[in-house]
Amino acid sequence: MLIATLPGDGIGPEVTEQAVRVLKAVTGDLLTFEQGLVGGAAYKAAGHPLPEATLDLARRSDAILFGAVGDPDCDALERHLRPEQAILGLRKALGLFANLRPAKLFPELADASALRPEVAASIDLVIVRETNGDVYFGEKGHRKTADGLREGYDVMSYNEAEVARIARVGFETARARRGKLCSIDKANVLETSQLWRDVVIELSAEYPDIELSHMYVDNAAMQLVRNPGQFDVIVTGNLFGDILSDQASMCAGSIGMLPSATLNSSNQGLYEPIHGSAPDIAGQGKANPLATILSSAMMLRYSLGKPDEADRIEAAVAKALAGGARSPDLGGTMTTAQMGDAVLAAL
Amino acid sequence: MLIATLPGDGIGPEVTEQAVRVLKAVTGDLLTFEQGLVGGAAYKAAGHPLPEATLDLARRSDAILFGAVGDPDCDALERHLRPEQAILGLRKALGLFANLRPAKLFPELADASALRPEVAASIDLVIVRETNGDVYFGEKGHRKTADGLREGYDVMSYNEAEVARIARVGFETARARRGKLCSIDKANVLETSQLWRDVVIELSAEYPDIELSHMYVDNAAMQLVRNPGQFDVIVTGNLFGDILSDQASMCAGSIGMLPSATLNSSNQGLYEPIHGSAPDIAGQGKANPLATILSSAMMLRYSLGKPDEADRIEAAVAKALAGGARSPDLGGTMTTAQMGDAVLAAL
Ligand SMILES: CC(C)[C@H](C(=O)O)[C@@H](O)C(=O)O
Ligand SMILES: CC(C)[C@H](C(=O)O)[C@@H](O)C(=O)O
Numbered sequence: 102m103l104i105a106t107l108p109g110d111g112i113g114p115e116v117t118e119q120a121v122r123v124l125k126a127v128t129g130d131l132l133t134f135e136q137g138l139v140g141g142a143a144y145k146a147a148g149h150p151l152p153e154a155t156l157d158l159a160r161r162s163d164a165i166l167f168g169a170v171g172d173p174d175c176d177a178l179e180r181h182l183r184p185e186q187a188i189l190g191l192r193k194a195l196g197l198f199a200n201l202r203p204a205k206l207f208p209e210l211a212d213a214s215a216l217r218p219e220v221a222a223s224i225d226l227v228i229v230r231e232t233n234g235d236v237y238f239g240e241k242g243h244r245k246t247a248d249g250l251r252e253g254y255d256v257m258s259y260n261e262a263e264v265a266r267i268a269r270v271g272f273e274t275a276r277a278r279r280g281k282l283c284s285i286d287k288a289n290v291l292e293t294s295q296l297w298r299d300v301v302i303e304l305s306a307e308y309p310d311i312e313l314s315h316m317y318v319d320n321a322a323m324q325l326v327r328n329p330g331q332f333d334v335i336v337t338g339n340l341f342g343d344i345l346s347d348q349a350s351m352c353a354g355s356i357g358m359l360p361s362a363t364l365n366s367s368n369q370g371l372y373e374p375i376h377g378s379a380p381d382i383a384g385q386g387k388a389n390p391l392a393t394i395l396s397s398a399m400m401l402r403y404s405l406g407k408p409d410e411a412d413r414i415e416a417a418v419a420k421a422l423a424g425g426a427r428s429p430d431l432g433g434t435m436t437t438a439q440m441g442d443a444v445l446a447a448l
Numbered sequence: 449m450l451i452a453t454l455p456g457d458g459i460g461p462e463v464t465e466q467a468v469r470v471l472k473a474v475t476g477d478l479l480t481f482e483q484g485l486v487g488g489a490a491y492k493a494a495g496h497p498l499p500e501a502t503l504d505l506a507r508r509s510d511a512i513l514f515g516a517v518g519d520p521d522c523d524a525l526e527r528h529l530r531p532e533q534a535i536l537g538l539r540k541a542l543g544l545f546a547n548l549r550p551a552k553l554f555p556e557l558a559d560a561s562a563l564r565p566e567v568a569a570s571i572d573l574v575i576v577r578e579t580n581g582d583v584y585f586g587e588k589g590h591r592k593t594a595d596g597l598r599e600g601y602d603v604m605s606y607n608e609a610e611v612a613r614i615a616r617v618g619f620e621t622a623r624a625r626r627g628k629l630c631s632i633d634k635a636n637v638l639e640t641s642q643l644w645r646d647v648v649i650e651l652s653a654e655y656p657d658i659e660l661s662h663m664y665v666d667n668a669a670m671q672l673v674r675n676p677g678q679f680d681v682i683v684t685g686n687l688f689g690d691i692l693s694d695q696a697s698m699c700a701g702s703i704g705m706l707p708s709a710t711l712n713s714s715n716q717g718l719y720e721p722i723h724g725s726a727p728d729i730a731g732q733g734k735a736n737p738l739a740t741i742l743s744s745a746m747m748l749r750y751s752l753g754k755p756d757e758a759d760r761i762e763a764a765v766a767k768a769l770a771g772g773a774r775s776p777d778l779g780g781t782m783t784t785a786q787m788g789d790a791v792l793a794a795l
Contacts (some may be wrong), residue, residue, distance in 0.1 A: 287690075295600055
């Protein structure tokens with residue numbers, strides 16, 4: 102099976118390297134790794150954040166291991182050349198529409214959350230975020246108003262097929278967990294949300310075993326702080342999911358710990374840590390590779406059909422933490438490679 | 449001076465009543481109060497959540513004291529008849545474009561926040577949210593895609609005049625505080641945000657004394673949990689402001705404590721607690737009136753030119769809390785009226 106490794110910018114290469122070591126250790130020579138350029142690194146080497154060769158590699162692969170993109174050198178570039186466009190481009194080109202982000206506190210890290218320990222400990226949720234539609238991919242641009250003023254605009258929309266496709270992932274994810282699905286929208290203001298809510302309700306007829314609820318996004322942002330333990334699975338659109346999933350991650354503790362998967366309808370997936378490229382600590386061996394290692398466990402489970410190997414990696418991470426493995430973000434002094442060593446030793 | 453009191457639904461009437469008592473106590477007979485129907489209560493009595501008579505009263509008033517709207521009986525109504533439309537309608541009709549929400553923890557209530565006490569104690573920020581534009585008020589509706597699928601859409605936009613107007617409020621608010629302004633957008637994806645950021649940067653030339661920064665909304669949602677103390681004044685659009693201001697409020701502790709003001713360009717304002725109508729506890733004397741009482745202090749300061757009276761109310765609230773006044777949301781047993789009594793006694 103072919104894994105496209107796209108290390109990208111900043112700390113991306115360091116953390117990806119450790120995940121590859123771990124994947125090799127648990128899968129022997131089942132996997133072939135082929136590396137591609139992405140993000141600011143790709144722009145600098147090849148003039149585009151998502152070169153054709155990378156897109157081709159991604160298409161051929163069974164799964165993509167993605168580091169991070171984002172490079173301050175590229176901030177002044179036109180939008181379509183900025184590193185972030187690589188991730189949007191990959192999602193769209195490969196139809197990666199379902200972003201899954203589990204947020205759960207490792208008990209060993211209870212002190213790392215800004216929330217009270219008892220509140221943080223209650224978090225065990227998955228956010229299912231749509232990543233192929235919404236205001237991200239609608240018509241957008243600059244125009245002049247009737248008075249000649251500059252105006253920026255972006256069209257938000259969802260159609261019923263797009264909503265049903267992601268809602269189904271939400272219902273199925275809930276079915277495999279505690280059976281509760283909360284759909285988040287802003288139906289009191291947005292027609293896009295009203296359609297979203299209507300379609301989710303229609304689909305719920307097929308899932309009588311799932312307890313469905315609806316919440317406005319402003320209330321959800323409150324509830325994720327006040328009582329995050331009330332959530333099992335959250336399903337939401339691209340924009341609200343962007344905001345809420347980052348918020349939920351932070352509630353669960355260090356952002357250096359949390360993995361993500363983005364799947365298409367054939368379970369091909371892109372796996373990446375939720376943290377960014379962190380240019381300030383790049384190349385210093387300070388980055389925590391656990392989020393990327395945990396992303397590779399998700400890869401084994403969702404794209405490669407190897408749930409036992411996924412479990413082994415997750416258990417090894419827990420064991421390494423229990424044994425005291427701590428990178429600087431967790432209050433320790435271990436380097437990126439030493440964190441990788443600790444996981445390998447625990448395997 | 450004429451105050452329009454619009455108590456609205458649920459706990460709105462109870463909390464508004466206490467704020468009126470406090471306003472009368474500090475202003476003698478300076479103020480005339482005239483009551484109007486709004487929200488579900490107005491729909492039931494007059495067939496519309498924002499009747500003409502209410503709009504007329506609001507227009508004639510110097511300031512509006514608003515309780516809350518939202519009534520489960522009205523959930524199945526068409527959108528334009530739902531209680532929430534009253535607040536959107538008032539904002540638009542009166543040009544109330546600048547929503548100010550201070551978030552600060554009363555030291556007496558350090559235990560009420562879900563955040564660690566030391567994190568919660570660091571919060572002292574104001575969110576300046578635009579409330580006349582964005583995806584809230586753009587063209588919206590349902591249509592069919594080329595394949596005949598139902599689709600909902602909403603157009604997000606801002607023009608340079610709208611952005612400059614609210615950004616100026618942000619800069620001025622920062623100037624009267626610690627001199628730091630953080631503008632929040634999603635300029636890596638949205639053209640509306642790119643225009644927003646461009647205009648904020650242009651305007652910053654007039655405010656060389658203000659330290660301006662920019663943050664993406666997903667990162668802001670994280671930072672409000674991780675390290676809310678880093679913020680002084682936040683300025684953002686209508687949709688992001690809706691989400692982030694509710695999140696920030698919850699970080700600062702009980703939602704029963706936080707006031708808000710929404711101003712137009714002649715400093716006419718609508719003053720309301722940030723909590724909703726809470727139909728589950730309506731009519732039971734369980735609601736905390738302090739958010740509405742603190743909103744009336746903002747009214748004195750921003751619309752009525754009475755800063756000393758505003759200070760007196762805020763000091764009385766702090767004194768009442770220090771003296772042990774606690775409604776159920778604060779872990780106590782005092783009724784809505786007893787909380788009002790405690791503030792009056794402290795005056
Ligand atoms: C980099 C950016 C375009 C992206 C997004 O907004 O989707 C990121 O924030 C994410 O969540 O993956
Ligand atoms: C009731 C609703 C339309 C409103 C909004 O979204 O603006 C509310 O959430 C608020 O923040 O005042």
